[in-house]
Amino acid sequence: MREIGLDEVINQVKRELLTPNPAAKANDPYPLFMIDKIELEIATRISVSADGSIKFSVIGGAEAGVGVSRSEERSHVVRVSLSPVLTREELVAEVLKDEKVRQMVSVDSQHAFVRHDNSLGGEAE
DSSP states (O other): OOOOOOHHHHHHHHHHHHOOHHHHHOOOOOOOOOOOOOEEEEEEEHHHHHHHHEEEEEEOOOOOOOOOOOOEEEEEEEEEEOOOOOOHHHHHHTTTTHHHHHHHHHHHHHHHHHHSSSTTTTOOO
C-alpha cells in the first residue's frame, strides 16, 4: 500500500467537494444547506530515521514489511479545518442572484422548516 501525505488527503477532499456529481444531485436535489466548515481528523505517522530525515504520512491501513533500518515512529492525530474563502453571506448573496434558484430555495426551505403536520414527531407543548 502506498503511503499518502496530508496534502494529498486535503486535495482529494477539495476535489470531491468541487466536482459535480450527477448521482448525488439526483439523490439530494435540494440545495437547502451550506457547508460552513469541514473538519478532518487524520491519523498520521511521523518517522525519524537514523540519518535524521523526517517522514510524515497518513495512516491508512495495515502494513507488512521486512527489512533492517533504524527509525523512531510516533502516531499523532492531526485536525485540519477547511473553510470557504468567501463568507456565508457573500456565498448566499451570489447564489440567490438567480431568481429561479431564489424561488426554489425559498419554497423548499418553507416546506422543510415550516411543518404543518406532525411528521417530525414529538408531543405538543
